[in-house]
Amino acid sequence: MFLLKEADEYHDIITLPMNEGRPNTTKLEYSSSGWGLDAQMGMNRKTFLWFELALRLFPRVNYITKADDDMFLRVPQFLSDLRVIPLRGIYWGVPVGG
Numbered sequence: 001m002f003l004l005k006e007a008d009e010y011h012d013i014i015t016l017p018m019n020e021g022r023p024n025t026t027k028l029e030y031s032s033s034g035w036g037l038d039a040q041m042g043m044n045r046k047t048f049l050w051f052e053l054a055l056r057l058f059p060r061v062n063y064i065t066k067a068d069d070d071m072f073l074r075v076p077q078f079l080s081d082l083r084v085i086p087l088r089g090i091y092w093g094v095p096v097g098g
Contacts, residue, residue: 003015014050014053014054014057016046016049016050016053047066050066051064051066054066062087063082063087
């Protein structure tokens, strides 16, 4: 509900209508076990589709990012990091678990 209001008011949220796949394990939060092949393939597909769409919508921006609803972003650190990383040819992230 709040995300819909945010998107409607500020036009700053893009959503992809897709099914990520149903988790098929008894994975617990913050554990290193996986959600299962279907869910992992869905998440990989979502990531690919987002970057493909973002490159078409924003061809001249310096950076494109992807975030999920279960992440925490330290904005001051993120902005500081953006000042020193290369503008091209970088995929930056930290895999957790696995």
